[in-house]
Amino acid sequence: MKKLFFTFLTLLFSSFIMAQASGNINYQHQQSYNNNTIDINFSSNTDIIVSVKGLANIKADAxxxxxxxxxxxxxxxxxxxxxxxxxxxxxxxxxxxxxxxxxxxxxxxxxxxxxxxxxxxxxxxxxxxxxxxxxxxxxxxxxxxxxxxxxxxxxxxxxxxxxxxxxxxxxSTELETAKKEMMTKAKLLVQEKVKNYQELLGETFINAEKKITDDYLVSLPVEMYKSYEAYNSSSLSLKKAANINQLNKSITLYYQPIFNKEFDFVINPTVLEPVIQIQYQVKIAITREKKPFSKTDKEFILVTPNGDLKTLNMNTVRQN
Missing domain, CATH: 3.30.70.2970 (Protein of unknown function (DUF541), domain 2)
Known part of the structure; x- marks a missing residue:
């Protein structure tokens, strides 16, 4: 007697686009959207990078x-x-x-x-x-x-x-207001981080070379929907000549906002309904001031006949 085995298929995820009441465009499997958080970079190497990321969830008004x-x-x-x-x-x-x-x-x-x-x-x-x-x-x-x-x-x-x-x-008519608020919050956090780095290093960055870059990224609900297909499927021991007719499986769609775990601050963190999401990032690259080279800073190491290493103080040698 043939035994019937049931296996639970894992959720199959693929990217789709959709709004709060999405629309049938989401059933086109060729649609694909990236859902990455903002990340801007400098092209050159620097000593210190100070970065602040912010997220704002804005409810639509139209x-x-x-x-x-x-x-x-x-x-x-x-x-x-x-x-x-x-x-x-x-x-x-x-x-x-x-x-x-x-x-x-x-x-x-x-x-x-x-x-x-x-x-x-x-x-x-x-x-x-x-x-x-x-x-x-x-x-x-x-x-x-x-x-x-x-x-x-x-x-x-x-x-x-x-x-x-x-x-x-x-x-939403509040996008520009939200951007200004994010810039203000980011400015305070950047200043706080720079001050903390100065205290840790025991130096000041006043005369250091600095570069700054910032940018916004706006994500609309129509870009933030995903789909999955979940069902129970039977496994049968069939002859090679057997015909199997499978039914179309229902595809479930859901709203997937950007998570707030990677941000230094979040405006309106609780998301109940699909919202317009604004990301803001500012980065400051600090090239610390190089100390001028001095001959007096040189150290000389003497190898004794016994093979020991001794550091010579040149200032003491000159005085003698």
């Missing part, structure tokens, strides 16, 4: 959702009229919502084709491509401020067979 709509028909007139009817009726309902703006983006209007079979006596079948109608594609852009409204938009659009939520973009 959103833009993009829905894709496709219409096909036998004639251009039919396609255009059906498309306008669906868009006009759905947007009339959406515009009743408070603080909502809409825009319709023309994407494509192309003919579509199908194959006709032509069969002749004593000849193979011939497949001829013939016009079958037209296909019209448009995108509906909806700007809104309350994220809870997105569910209402989806409900309205689904009544007109508009289901494809492409993406949701996040915006």
């Amino acid at each position: 959103y833009t959702a993009i829905f894709s709509i496709t219409q096909t028909g036998k004639t251009t007139k039919e396609v255009d009229e059906l498309m306008d009817q669906r868009i006009t009726q759905s947007l009339n309902e959406i515009k009743l919502k408070k603080g909502v703006e809409t825009f319709v983006d023309m994407i494509s209007f192309v003919p579509v084709y199908e194959y006709e079979t032509e069969k002749k006596v004593f000849n193979r079948k011939t497949y001829n491509e013939v016009p079958a109608g037209f296909e019209l594609k448009k995108n509906i852009h909806i700007k809104f401020a309350d994220p809870a409204q997105l569910n209402e938009f989806i409900s309205i659009l689904s009544n007109y067979e508009i289901y494809d939520l492409v993406r949701v973009d996040y915006f």
Whole structure:
């Protein structure tokens, strides 16, 4: 009797993009995004590098959702009229919502084709491509401020067979204010680190050569979603000739923000919903002042007949 073995497959991770209510663009496996923390460097070697990294989590105050709509028909007139009817009726309902703006983006209007079979006596079948109608594609852009409204938009659009939520973009008017706050915090921490290095080394960097560089990196929620596939799979002892039909496994998507463990300071550290994340880094390279060379600093070592090493003080030798 064949035994059935169950093995739990580990979570398979791959990078995807998505917003708070992401959109179907995340199911394109070829999409790939880096999720690295900021790291800037100097090109030359220096004695001391003073670095400060900061992270700010900024909640969005405006959103833009993009829905894709496709219409096909036998004639251009039919396609255009059906498309306008669906868009006009759905947007009339959406515009009743408070603080909502809409825009319709023309994407494509192309003919579509199908194959006709032509069969002749004593000849193979011939497949001829013939016009079958037209296909019209448009995108509906909806700007809104309350994220809870997105569910209402989806409900309205689904009544007109508009289901494809492409993406949701996040915006905030507080980005520049947050950048200035991060720069101020970083400045204080850099000064504190420099002072600490001076105390540890017992010297001052006032006359030392210094170089400075800084930069920002902004990460949007649409770039920070990942996916995994988890399921139980059976292992069967089958004959080589057996056919196995596997089902498509569901892919789960989740929001993965940048962790705050590598930063010297974090503004708004608790993340409940997808946010706009700003990274800031400043680095100072300090080349310590070289002491001037002096002959009196030289040391001479004398090897005695017994093989012992003795250091000679040249100042004492000169005085004698």
